[in-house]
Amino acid sequence: MQQGTSKRDEIIRVGAALIHARGYNATGLQEILDRASVPKGSFYFYFRSKEEFGVEIIDHFASIVGGIFSRHLRNGSIAPLRRLEELFRFFEGYYKKQEFAGGCPIGNLSLEMADASERLRTKLAAVIREIIGTITACLQEGVGDGSLRPDLDAAGTAEFIFHAFEGALLHMKVAKSVEPLRAFRKHVFRYIGRREGEPQQQGGS
Amino acid sequence: MQQGTSKRDEIIRVGAALIHARGYNATGLQEILDRASVPKGSFYFYFRSKEEFGVEIIDHFASIVGGIFSRHLRNGSIAPLRRLEELFRFFEGYYKKQEFAGGCPIGNLSLEMADASERLRTKLAAVIREIIGTITACLQEGVGDGSLRPDLDAAGTAEFIFHAFEGALLHMKVAKSVEPLRAFRKHVFRYIGRREGEPQQQGGS
DNA sequence: ACATCATAATAGACCGGTCGTCTATAATGT
DNA sequence: ACATTATAGACGACCGGTCTATTATGATGT
Known part of the structure; x- marks a missing residue:
């Protein structure tokens, strides 16, 4: 159950690293999700946009x-x-x-x-x-x-x-x-x- | 019309203003070209990339x-x-x-x-x-x-x-x-x- | 004047990636 | 059994940069 949150945290962790390295606009959701091993559809379960x-x-x-x-x-x-x-x-x-x-x-x-x-x-x-x-x-x-x-x-x-x-x-x-x-x-x-x-x-x- | 150069300059002028306002990655070639009234294909005549x-x-x-x-x-x-x-x-x-x-x-x-x-x-x-x-x-x-x-x-x-x-x-x-x-x-x-x-x-x- | 030819410039197709939505499925808890 | 939580990934509409084919333009030679 706490792992549900950890997946969300993982998206943030990976996304932050990527955005820090490349910038916001140059970083696509897809790349973040791939690296976090999270399917595309899950993103919009955790975040609105x-x-x-x-x-x-x-x-x-x-x-x-x-x-x-x-x-x-x-x-x-x-x-x-x-x-x-x-x-x-x-x-x-x-x-x-x-x-x-x-x-x-x-x-x-x-x-x-x-x-x-x-x-x-x-x-x-x-x-x-x-x-x-x-x-x-x-x-x-x-x-x-x-x-x-x-x-x-x-x-x-x-x-x-x-x-x-x-x-x-x-x-x-x-x-x-x-x-x-x-x-x-x-x-x-x-x-x-x-x-x-x-x-x-x-x-x- | 020896303003062949002026067209190029216009792309730079308009592009600079747009990039200053929105950033490099957030600015598309299309928008620059539209505002400069230059067709898409012409861009790669004037610039390599x-x-x-x-x-x-x-x-x-x-x-x-x-x-x-x-x-x-x-x-x-x-x-x-x-x-x-x-x-x-x-x-x-x-x-x-x-x-x-x-x-x-x-x-x-x-x-x-x-x-x-x-x-x-x-x-x-x-x-x-x-x-x-x-x-x-x-x-x-x-x-x-x-x-x-x-x-x-x-x-x-x-x-x-x-x-x-x-x-x-x-x-x-x-x-x-x-x-x-x-x-x-x-x-x-x-x-x-x-x-x-x-x-x-x-x-x- | 006319044909020729190189160059200047345009047009738009192309493929891949973007965000965001959608429906279908699986796991979970009561 | 059933709602809730979470996963899965196809899909659409759009836009990105790049490329090739095509058309204007202008200079040249005769």
Whole structure:
């Protein structure tokens, strides 16, 4: 009985992987179903339409990506700025393993689907809002413990960091290189006040 | 009628607009050809394949986007930092007019096509490299005239600015709001050293 | 002027894949 | 026995990119 659900989950799992690799429009239902060994007709028993399925795929990605952000940024056992560092170091390792393919599934779907489906657009916007919220909370902790300037605009800075990260992932995907992620890390931490592996130098206040 | 070429250009013009609005995969040749009033069969007289056509579409976008960057950032009549400000102000106005639809055509195609076509990927990477180069040159001018720290890593900073900008456009597209672009401008100029919120100029437009 | 010929351009057939629907069947639980 | 849950896959209508055959066009040689 629980296996009934697992079949549905399998469609989502396989579909998410395929959509992450090829994109939403370039991925056909047939291919997903073939790989999941699920007959065509069953799809419309589990999902109302491809768009409906897309919403669930976004939920799936949101829980994975959001989970990574949360696990790192809410880890109370290390200092807030350090958490940020570890987070982006983690992503760098992950994407190196993937040979820079795929990129951010949320970013990919955002650019591909925002103008095509209002349903998916609002869903994606909510996911992004939450991720930025997680970063914001971490920065606020940094303000609280004195490692960041007391007048720091945590929400705006978190948003800016998210922008730079997404842009770096885009650049990484197209350049097939770690370099964009390196530049991102270096400048993000310089911006918020931490030097990375470099001689500290007066940044001229 | 030596506009044999103009017919070809018309296909590119119409195709670029459609691909900018809907994406590469979601745009069919048929729709492009219908709107350009060119029969289906003629397409393969002008272009070898859809991918070949894609390369030309990227060239088209590159000349438009690259042109905007160049026109602003190589304008010797105003100070380098001011050029950057005007550039992003210009984009903000443009996207407001478009109601935040479309986003950056280069960014869109990068995420959609980088893993699907090596041909398009390298082309897109080159376009991005050139844009970052234009920003780099502008920053170097700023270093030269003393408005930026002498030890500024111009190339890395330019790259970082590009990342943040692309990320902001992504966020703008999905949130359908100017706010991401506002946050981007505020933090970018805070990072490179210009204080915002202080009346420093009249909106010269 | 006329026939010839290469090229420019068009027309539409072609096959395969798309999403989505439909009916038929099998497993399950009460 | 029977409704419910799930599987099965054919089918339709349509649209995708590509190809081959055909027709305009225009230059050339006599």
